[in-house]
Structure formats: C-alpha cells, structure tokens
Amino acid sequence: MDGLDFSLWPPTAWHWLALGLFLISVEMVLGTFDLLWIAIAAALTSVFAALAPAEMAAWQGQLIVFAIASTGLFIMGRTVFRKMRENIEEHPTLNKRMAGTLGQRGVVATDFVGGSGRVKLGDTEWSAQTVDGSNPVSGTGVIVEDTAGNSLKVKVA
Numbered sequence: 001m002d003g004l005d006f007s008l009w010p011p012t013a014w015h016w017l018a019l020g021l022f023l024i025s026v027e028m029v030l031g032t033f034d035l036l037w038i039a040i041a042a043a044l045t046s047v048f049a050a051l052a053p054a055e056m057a058a059w060q061g062q063l064i065v066f067a068i069a070s071t072g073l074f075i076m077g078r079t080v081f082r083k084m085r086e087n088i089e090e091h092p093t094l095n096k097r098m099a100g101t102l103g104q105r106g107v108v109a110t111d112f113v114g115g116s117g118r119v120k121l122g123d124t125e126w127s128a129q130t131v132d133g134s135n136p137v138s139g140t141g142v143i144v145e146d147t148a149g150n151s152l153k154v155k156v157a
Contacts (some may be wrong), residue, residue, distance in 0.1 A: 010059040016046035016066070033084055037077040041070035098147040101126075105157060108140045119144075119154055128152040 008015070020042035027035040045066040049057050077084075106121040112128075112135040119128040119142055130136065131145050131153050141157035 011049070011062055013046045013050035016042045016049055016062070020046060033077060033081075034074065037073035038070045041066055041073050044069045098150065101144045101147060101152060104144050106142050106144065106152075106154070108136045108138050108142060111135065111137050119152055121152075126150075126152045128154050131155050 020039045023035045023039035023042060027033070027039060045062055048065045049062050051057075052061065101121060104121055106119040106126075109118040109120040109125050111117060112130060115130045115133040115135065117128055117136070118125050120126075121144070127150070128142070129148070129151060130142075132155065134156060136142065136156050142154040143157050144152050145155050146153040
C-alpha cells in the first residue's frame with residue numbers, strides 16, 4: 001500500500017475527472033443540459049490541476065478555476081446554447097405515416113358507397129371517407145384532406 005494515497009483532500013486531477021464523469025452520467029439520466037456545463041468545468045479543472053505549476057494548482061486555485069469555469073459555462077449554456085434545450089423535430093412527419101399522407105393524390109380503388117370506400121396511395125390501399133359525402137367511382141383521382149385513425153378523409157381532385 002506504500003505510494004497509494006486514497007485521501008479526498010486536497011483534490012487532485014483525478015478527483016475533478018471523477019466528478020466530471022459522475023455529473024455527465026447524471027446529466028444523461030436527467031437530460032437538462034445544466035449539469036453538462038458543470039461537468040465540462042470539472043474536466044477543465046482536472047486539466048488545470050494536472051498541468052498547472054504546483055503553486056497555482058493548489059486546492060484554492062483549483063476551486064477558483066472550477067467556480068469561474070462552471071459559472072461561465074452555465075451562463076453560456078443558458079444563453080448562447082439555449083437552442084440545445086428545445087425539443088425540435090427533425091422532420092414533422094417522420095414516423096407519423098398518417099400525417100405523411102396529407103395533401104397526397106390517390107386513386108379510388110373501390111367504388112365508394114355511402115361516402116366510404118378504398119383509395120390507393122402509391123402501392124398501399126387505405127380505407128377512406130369523402131369529406132363531402134360523395135361517392136366517387138373506381139379510377140377517380142382524390143386528394144387526402146385529413147385522417148381519422150387509420151382512415152383517410154378525401155375529396156375528389
């Protein structure tokens with residue numbers, strides 16, 4: 001056991017690195033992006049503690065670097081990188097098959113009776129209803145106006 005020092009004080013570069021990794025793992029669970037900046041500050045403090053001269057890298061210097069870095073990065077994260085916190089969809093109809101049918105043109109596959117029938121969009125047949133209650137016949141062009149569950153609401157093109 002000679003040469004191994006397991007003390008927690010004064011902090012070393014390894015302490016700061018461990019704190020940064022712990023905060024990153026908590027951030028992955030929470031997803032707030034607030035702890036991300038503090039974790040980065042802990043990593044920067046770890047680098048400072050490892051590379052700075054011994055006089056500057058005393059525990060007081062490490063705490064000052066951590067305080068400045070965490071405050072600055074936190075404020076920057078809340079202002080400059082605030083868009084990271086917003087949940088923006090990459091594509092509004094991705095994985096929403098019914099929403100992707102809106103506005104598409106199709107062809108009546110089976111004659112409508114009582115405002116209901118089947119429409120072919122691409123290579124798929126869908127159950128459909130007309131928005132105005134009309135009964136288009138097979139081969140008539142239609143446009144998808146809306147959806148209801150797995151059914152299309154169409155109008156004659």
